[in-house]
Amino acid sequence: RKEVEQDPGPFNVPEGATVAFNCTYSNSASQSFFWYRQDCRKEPKLLMSVYSSGNEDGRFTAQLNRASQYISLLIRDSKLSDSATYLCVVNKPGTYKYIFGTGTRLKVLA
Amino acid sequence: DTEVTQTPKHLVMGMTNKKSLKCEQHMGHRAMYWYKQKAKKPPELMFVYSYEKLSINESVPSRFSPECPNSSLLNLHLHALQPEDSALYLCASSLGPGLQLQETQYFGPGTRLLVL
Numbered sequence: 001r002k003e004v005e006q007d008p009g010p011f012n013v014p015e016g017a018t019v020a021f022n023c024t025y026s027n028s029a030s031q032s033f034f035w036y037r038q039d040c041r042k043e044p045k046l047l048m049s050v051y052s053s054g055n056e057d058g059r060f061t062a063q064l065n066r067a068s069q070y071i072s073l074l075i076r077d078s079k080l081s082d083s084a085t086y087l088c089v090v091n092k093p094g095t096y097k098y099i100f101g102t103g104t105r106l107k108v109l110a
Numbered sequence: 111d112t113e114v115t116q117t118p119k120h121l122v123m124g125m126t127n128k129k130s131l132k133c134e135q136h137m138g139h140r141a142m143y144w145y146k147q148k149a150k151k152p153p154e155l156m157f158v159y160s161y162e163k164l165s166i167n168e169s170v171p172s173r174f175s176p177e178c179p180n181s182s183l184l185n186l187h188l189h190a191l192q193p194e195d196s197a198l199y200l201c202a203s204s205l206g207p208g209l210q211l212q213e214t215q216y217f218g219p220g221t222r223l224l225v226l
Contacts, residue, residue: 044200044217087152095166096165098155098215101152
């Protein structure tokens with residue numbers, strides 16, 4: 001089983017739609033969880049940290065489910081500018097490493 | 111300011127050349143990272159420096175040689191690279207391992223390397 005798994009997509013959604021991505025992780029001792037956004041040929045940029053209680057930032061909501069070992073990202077009212085690859089990142093306990101999922105591609109269509 | 115800078119933005123080199131990539135941050139971060147990213151793949155960790163000491167080397171070939179001259183700077187020296195080393199090389203920094211629970215990594219814009 002991969003340490004961090006994501007559905008690669010692509011998810012093609014119309015503008016205004018709500019879309020959700022999940023990411024599963026294998027190490028139950030992981031403590032730090034993040035969603036990054038990466039545009040084509042650019043660096044990853046932090047979208048949100050994911051906290052135990054869940055957190056929201058505008059149209060974006062992140063959730064953590066420790067029992068099932070997954071994190072999720074919900075995007076409401078999708079914009080064309082949301083088109084990107086969304087990377088799930090989880091720390092590897094006991095190390096300085098961050099493990100990246102393969103990324104989920106989102107295309108928001110006009 | 112959450113800026114990590116990298117130079118050069120683009121680099122073309124032959125297999126016999128020696129070149130260096132540079133990374134700089136002024137956020138007071140004590141952990142710095144080098145990643146390699148191929149097209150349509152996630153970043154792949156190469157090296158981690160913690161408090162200016164090499165903490166992790168992910169079995170990277172010796173033709174890649176990292177250096178951390180001080181807490182703000184990170185270099186990656188390249189020598190005798192192969193065409194398959196062509197990729198986007200990303201530098202990142204974070205506050206310092208173990209200093210906070212949700213320790214965020216900040217990435218530089220990367221150096222796009224082409225080895226001919």
